[in-house]
Amino acid sequence: MKPKKHTAEGGQHTAAKILDAAEGLLADAGYGGMSMGAVGERAGVPKALVFYHFKSKDQLFEQVLERYYGEHLGALRQSFEAAAGQPLGVRLHGVIDAYFDYISTHQRYPRIIQQQVASGGAADLIRRHFEPLFRWTVDALSTELPATGPLAPRQFFVSFSGLVINYFTYAPVLAGMWGGDPLAVEAVAERRAHVHWFVDRALDGLGPAEVRA
């Protein structure tokens, strides 16, 4: 019979369990509400083991963010490059779909980020991960749009990311007034269609000739 106690079965597995537990607590209660003891309890290991695998609370948090940002940026990049050569409108739809899909399948992620952004905590860390995403998107649009003014690429970046992210962070609040679960598949599909509609209206407004086709 295997020992009940946590034996040295490979640190990889344990560290991953701890990371998962930390993710859940971060999404539920935020950085301040995540206690290292609770992380251990949720992962089924003593608190000291959490500190063994991650030197401090900050470092644990940083690794959670690192994992998410890496996956997220990768998903966007892959989508954008897969549609290389196609007109900007098509590529935009693709990237926004990738954005939408990643968020909708990792709903803890926008919650953690929004909390952190809104509180100003770990600002440098967030900025370090956020900046490549921002610059990459703005560069992709910079050939088609004026660098400043109401139609600047940076404005569209903030707008479209907000259009996607806010729906998921507000979903729990909207639950009672939406007429059904906002996170159910049909509801998410409706939101996706709405975002698509918005993208099309924006493209129309930018002058179809230069931007589309």
Add this chain to the structure above:
Amino acid sequence: MKPKKHTAEGGQHTAAKILDAAEGLLADAGYGGMSMGAVGERAGVPKALVFYHFKSKDQLFEQVLERYYGEHLGALRQSFEAAAGQPLGVRLHGVIDAYFDYISTHQRYPRIIQQQVASGGAADLIRRHFEPLFRWTVDALSTELPATGPLAPRQFFVSFSGLVINYFTYAPVLAGMWGGDPLAVEAVAERRAHVHWFVDRALDGLGPAEVRA
């Protein structure tokens, strides 16, 4: 000479000072990061006095939210009713401007709300204040738009509030990459113009005949 110590000069004034201090700390560090001792220190009063005026941390937080939501809803309502009789497009612009103005002059407010929404903390409290705003907006649009689908009023509510709010919550993160302070007056004006452009594109897409004029 007046005594240096805090005399019984009227509880009103003291309570207001405490509320202000709590607001600042909430915006800076979030609910979890706001300690009652720090609130007292920032207000210049001992911690026990904070507990005398507000029975608990939760109640203090609740009153901060109450004040904001009341002002916010009032500003929107006033703007909407002032433009009674005018075409929907004009009224929409007015309400969104009022939304934008209130947020831009109370930048702590979106930060506090976003943190709380994203963390799921105080969900009932948020929902209680959020729901009238939501229902009221959706009702105003319900005569012009289908109740469900990609063009449902509820979708536009989430979209436009996100368009406005997200800019301000992300401003600190964007600071380094924006080319100037995103909260400077010109930058805020540019954002406002961008939101207006978006509203107009949306109105165009809904069929000018029924909705505008």
Add this chain to the structure above:
DNA sequence: GGGGCGTCTGACCGATTGGTCAAACCTTAT
């Protein structure tokens, strides 16, 4: 079998937290 060596554990620490209390204070009404 006996070192290493990475993994794991419970007990422990100082600091901080939300919250309480009895007593002191100031103002006003009698």
Add this chain to the structure above:
DNA sequence: ATAAGGTTTGACCAATCGGTCAGACGCCCC
């Protein structure tokens, strides 16, 4: 003067926090 009642104060409490430590356990190479 004095009684009363709202306000203010610092000292105090149990609980929890992030973090540490000495040692036990399991595995692998000699």
